[in-house]
Amino acid sequence: MGGTSAATMARPEVLRIVDEIFADDPVVLTLGGMIREMLAVAGRKPNHLYVLDAMGLPAAIGLGVALGIADDARHESLLVIEGDGSTLMGFSTLSTIGFLRPKKLIMLILDNGVYLATGGQPTAAATTDFAGVARACGWAAAWDVESNPATLRDALLVARDQDGPLLLRMRISTATIPTGFFLEDPVLLAAEFARWLRDGA
Amino acid sequence: MTTAPTVDERSAAVIAAVETINPRWVLHLPSSTLKTIVGHFLARDGIDGFRCVPIPREEEGVGILSGLALAGVPAVMIIQDNGIGNMLTALNTFPQPYHLPLLVIVARRGGLGEYNSLIHGISERSQALLDAAGVRWFQLDATTPTERWTDTIVRANTFARTTHRPIFVLVNLMDG
Numbered sequence: 001m002g003g004t005s006a007a008t009m010a011r012p013e014v015l016r017i018v019d020e021i022f023a024d025d026p027v028v029l030t031l032g033g034m035i036r037e038m039l040a041v042a043g044r045k046p047n048h049l050y051v052l053d054a055m056g057l058p059a060a061i062g063l064g065v066a067l068g069i070a071d072d073a074r075h076e077s078l079l080v081i082e083g084d085g086s087t088l089m090g091f092s093t094l095s096t097i098g099f100l101r102p103k104k105l106i107m108l109i110l111d112n113g114v115y116l117a118t119g120g121q122p123t124a125a126a127t128t129d130f131a132g133v134a135r136a137c138g139w140a141a142a143w144d145v146e147s148n149p150a151t152l153r154d155a156l157l158v159a160r161d162q163d164g165p166l167l168l169r170m171r172i173s174t175a176t177i178p179t180g181f182f183l184e185d186p187v188l189l190a191a192e193f194a195r196w197l198r199d200g201a
Numbered sequence: 202m203t204t205a206p207t208v209d210e211r212s213a214a215v216i217a218a219v220e221t222i223n224p225r226w227v228l229h230l231p232s233s234t235l236k237t238i239v240g241h242f243l244a245r246d247g248i249d250g251f252r253c254v255p256i257p258r259e260e261e262g263v264g265i266l267s268g269l270a271l272a273g274v275p276a277v278m279i280i281q282d283n284g285i286g287n288m289l290t291a292l293n294t295f296p297q298p299y300h301l302p303l304l305v306i307v308a309r310r311g312g313l314g315e316y317n318s319l320i321h322g323i324s325e326r327s328q329a330l331l332d333a334a335g336v337r338w339f340q341l342d343a344t345t346p347t348e349r350w351t352d353t354i355v356r357a358n359t360f361a362r363t364t365h366r367p368i369f370v371l372v373n374l375m376d377g
Contacts, residue, residue, distance in 0.1 A: 049271070054294040057264040061295065064268020064276075067226065072272075092257040093264070100254060187365075190299035194271045 007171035008147045011110055014172060016041045017149060018081060018108070021156045023047075026069070026197060028062040028080040031055060033117045034110070036179035046196035050182070050189050056089030058082055059107060063093060066102035066165075069197065077104045077160050084111040084125035091133075097165050098137030106159045107134075109169040116174055134167035142167035206347040211374045212237040214347050215306060218354030222304070224275040227253040228262045232281035234308040234374050239279060259284040260291035263303070263367075270301040277358075281308045282327040282371065283320055289334045292367060297335065302361035305369045306354065309342070314376025331369060342373035 011034060018027070019042040028049045029035050035050045042048075049065070051058045062080035069075040087094075087109050097105060109130050114120045134142035145155045145168050152170060159166045215238050219227065227242045229235070242253035256262045262278045269276040285307065296303050310317070311324030331338045339357055341350045354370050361368035 051295065054264070054291060057260065057267075057291055057295055060261045060264025061268040061271075064265040064270075065272050066268070067265070068269045068272020068274040090261065090264070093261050096256055096261060096265075186298045187300045190271065190301060194273065197272055 006147060007112065007173045009149065009152070009170070010173045010175035010177075011112070012037045012041050012177050013149065014110060014152060014170070015081075017153055018079065018156065019045075021153065021160065022077070022079050025160075026065060026075060026078045026193075028058050028065065028078070030058040030080075030082050030086050031117065032182070033176065033179075034081065034083065036182050037177060039182060040177060040179050046192045046200055049193045050184075052182070052186060052189075055086050058086060059090050059093040059097065062105060062107070063097055063100065063102060065197070066105040067100065069104060070102060075104065075197070077106055077164070080105070080107045082107060082109050083116075084109060084113060084128075084130075085115045085123045087130065088124060088128070094130075094133055094139075094167075095137045098134065098139050101138065101140065102165055103140075103163045105165040107165070107167045108156075109167065110172045111169055112172050112174050114174060116176070120174065130169040131167055134165075139165045139167055142169070144168075145170040147171045205343060205376060208234075208374050209237060210347055211350065211372065212241075214350035215354065215372055215374075216241050217351040218358075219277055219279075219306070221351065221355050222275065222277060222358045224277045225251060226265075226269060226274065226276035227251075228256045228265060228276065228278040229253065230256060230259060230262070230280045230284055232308050234281060234310060235279055259288040263288050263291040263296060266303045266305075267296045267299070267301050270296070270303060277304050277306060279306045279308075282310055283323045285327050285330050286323065289330065292336060293334055296367050300365040301367070302365055303367040304358045304361050305367060307338075307369055307371045309340070309371050309373040309375070309377070312342075312373060312375065312377035327371065336367060336369055337364070338369040338371055340371040340373070342377055
């Protein structure tokens with residue numbers, strides 16, 4: 001079963017810690033709500049790839065980037081931050097990641113158990129052991145993270161120093177913060193991230 | 202009277218094109234029609250940094266190709282046309298609006314020479330699906346001399362980069 005700890009942390013608090021620890025690493029962010037909250041807590045950053053609407057695809061995109069930077073010594077790790085619903089939509093990618101085993105890939109699933117942006121309908125995450133699936137697919141390691149700031153910080157620091165692929169899954173609450181729409185042209189988002197990967201790291 | 206090019210001759214033209222493009226990654230989905238092409242690149246998997254790997258779904262391939270494009274790594278995806286419908290949302294929510302150059306080589310099915318009684322139902326709509334999605338495509342079939350296939354695919358790859366978008370090359374390896 002997928003549950004271990006209570007979902008005490010809210011997503012903005014998690015994202016603040018993620019940005020602190022992966023301040024200079026490529027980070028792939030999933031969908032509108034998470035992106036707007038990351039913008040609110042960290043501002044716009046060239047090392048953040050904002051995947052605005054491709055639900056189910058961020059893990060595959062992150063896999064492609066991780067494969068592409070495998071031999072680039074400037075990039076030691078890449079973090080994909082996914083939700084439980086989007087992970088389930090692109091579930092086959094967990095198998096492909098286990099097959100290809102990109103060493104730099106870390107995936108953090110923030111599991112609030114619902115499709116929050118569309119009204120809070122439940123996902124199937126409550127009965128899905130994401131870490132167990134990743135291990136069964138051949139990932140280097142995967143584990144559930146207790147939903148508190150100190151444990152999250154420790155887990156992310158440990159993950160940064162290990163060979164991947166690594167999957168961390170943490171329960172979060174459904175609490176949100178007020179944010180505005182993010183209406184940037186996606187062409188600019190891709191160009192800024194690609195330029196940062198190539199020149200700016 | 203001239204004889205139609207064989208599947209092997211058409212496959213060889215596609216293989217020559219991909220060899221010229223020299224991708225670091227070839228992603229593929231299962232297709233009996235593509236057996237010769239995929240087999241050629243699978244035989245090279247792991248040699249000199251080249252990888253030819255299976256992927257389970259077309260939209261996942263769109264994501265991986267997009268990530269590789271962002272990292273500046275050349276890659277090609279080789280699929281069969283009955284999977285085009287799977288990838289339309291992925292195409293139009295990521296590489297199309299983000300202007301990422303992808304090259305996808307697609308084996309046509311369901312036309313002249315087809316032996317499967319079912320596959321035409323989706324395959325015949327491939328071009329219409331791509332048109333509806335606003336995806337630019339070129340087709341190579343009996344109307345194009347096989348001698349021109351290799352160069353056309355190589356130019357399609359260049360076209361993807363110069364126009365900053367996914368480009369599909371539909372190849373009829375069968376008798377059509």
